[in-house]
Amino acid sequence: MITVRGLARQFAVRGRTVDAVKGIDFDVSAGELVGFLGPNGAGKTTTLRMLTTLLRPTGGTGTVAGCDLLADPQGVRRRIGYVAQGGSSWPEARVAEEIETQARLYGLSRAEARRRGALLADELDLADLGQRPTKTLSGGQRRRLDIALGLVHGPELVFLDEPTTGLDPQSRANLWDHVRRMRAEQGMTVFLTTHYLDEADALCDRILVTDHGTIVAEGTPDELKSRVAGDAVTVEVADRAEEAAELAHRLPGAHEVTVNETTVRFRVARGDTALPELLRTLDAQDITMTSVKVNRPTLDDVFLSLTGRSLRDGERPDPAVEATHAA
Numbered sequence: 001m002i003t004v005r006g007l008a009r010q011f012a013v014r015g016r017t018v019d020a021v022k023g024i025d026f027d028v029s030a031g032e033l034v035g036f037l038g039p040n041g042a043g044k045t046t047t048l049r050m051l052t053t054l055l056r057p058t059g060g061t062g063t064v065a066g067c068d069l070l071a072d073p074q075g076v077r078r079r080i081g082y083v084a085q086g087g088s089s090w091p092e093a094r095v096a097e098e099i100e101t102q103a104r105l106y107g108l109s110r111a112e113a114r115r116r117g118a119l120l121a122d123e124l125d126l127a128d129l130g131q132r133p134t135k136t137l138s139g140g141q142r143r144r145l146d147i148a149l150g151l152v153h154g155p156e157l158v159f160l161d162e163p164t165t166g167l168d169p170q171s172r173a174n175l176w177d178h179v180r181r182m183r184a185e186q187g188m189t190v191f192l193t194t195h196y197l198d199e200a201d202a203l204c205d206r207i208l209v210t211d212h213g214t215i216v217a218e219g220t221p222d223e224l225k226s227r228v229a230g231d232a233v234t235v236e237v238a239d240r241a242e243e244a245a246e247l248a249h250r251l252p253g254a255h256e257v258t259v260n261e262t263t264v265r266f267r268v269a270r271g272d273t274a275l276p277e278l279l280r281t282l283d284a285q286d287i288t289m290t291s292v293k294v295n296r297p298t299l300d301d302v303f304l305s306l307t308g309r310s311l312r313d314g315e316r317p318d319p320a321v322e323a324t325h326a327a
């Protein structure tokens with residue numbers, strides 16, 4: 001459904017070149033729900049705008065929904081849905097009217113637009129809001145309307161740009177349910193960008209992890225997590241942390257042992273089975289353990305091990321580039 005090879009985009013910013021996307025390759029099969037995960041500024045939106053033909057690549061080739069990205073952008077546009085970050089509804093229009101109007105813009109007959117609008121409103125819990133002006137909707141309702149508008153012409157492939165940014169946890173979980181159901185019922189292919197690890201984990205069949213304009217890893221959430229070797233164990237001791245770390249180091253399979261003041265951290269294949277032994281050895285040496293925590297690997301650990309940074313750090317954008325955006 002999507003094939004890209006060497007896809008690249010450069011921007012000229014104040015006499016210098018920004019490589020927003022640096023020649024990426026990937027494939028998405030029909031019916032897959034794929035997440036494009038990365039921190040702010042990684043190149044997610046730029047990639048999405050190229051795939052939806054809103055931005056011309058400066059390098060590479062691609063086929064989207066069976067049409068060549070460069071030779072047949074109109075064919076691509078006809079076959080896809082795109083839900084941008086900011087949404088695309090007219091503030092004064094009523095919800096039902098807005099869905100129908102956009103369906104008509106895609107060439108559906110009035111009857112078909114009405115039928116399709118009612119179906120989507122039903123599926124996305126918008127049926128009771130049909131007469132409300134779109135400007136009065138809550139964040140979650142508005143995102144559901146945005147998605148209805150992106151799907152109104154029955155696309156085989158839909159792109160969602162950070163669909164749940166700014167929503168509360170309840171609305172996010174609700175929206176995930178809707179996306180899953182619509183995918184299951186309509187057999188669509190979904191490609192979404194996100195910087196939420198839990199979203200990628202809960203929703204996606206497969207994840208492409210991106211950073212600084214390149215793809216640094218890809219796989220199912222479980223495959224990616226299994227790349228990080230073992231559980232993360234964090235032990236607090238009353239004192240003598242260096243000695244505790246030495247003892248932790250001797251546990252079978254323990255690795256990446258670090259000490260920070262009274263905290264000892266390490267990784268081990270099974271944290272739950274390693275702990276009783278650690279407790280015994282600490283006890284035998286009269287070292288008091290005050291707390292302990294075992295964490296299963298997360299996608300953030302994957303990102304950290306691949307890039308040396310946490311996705312949660314929230315990188316500061318490049319000020320020169322930001323200034324250009326604002327201008």
Ligand SMILES: Nc1ncnc2c1ncn2[C@@H]1O[C@H](COP(=O)(O)OP(=O)(O)OP(=O)(O)O)[C@@H](O)[C@H]1O
Nearest residue numbers: 011013018020039040041042043044045046047321
């Ligand atoms: N029109 C533009 N002109 C100049 N630089 C740009 C432009 N659009 C994006 N960039 C730069 O390209 C890089 C990638 O930006 P992009 O918006 O694709 O990242 P992102 O991963 O979508 O981030 P976010 O999660 O914040 O939306 C950033 O350094 C950004 O500042």
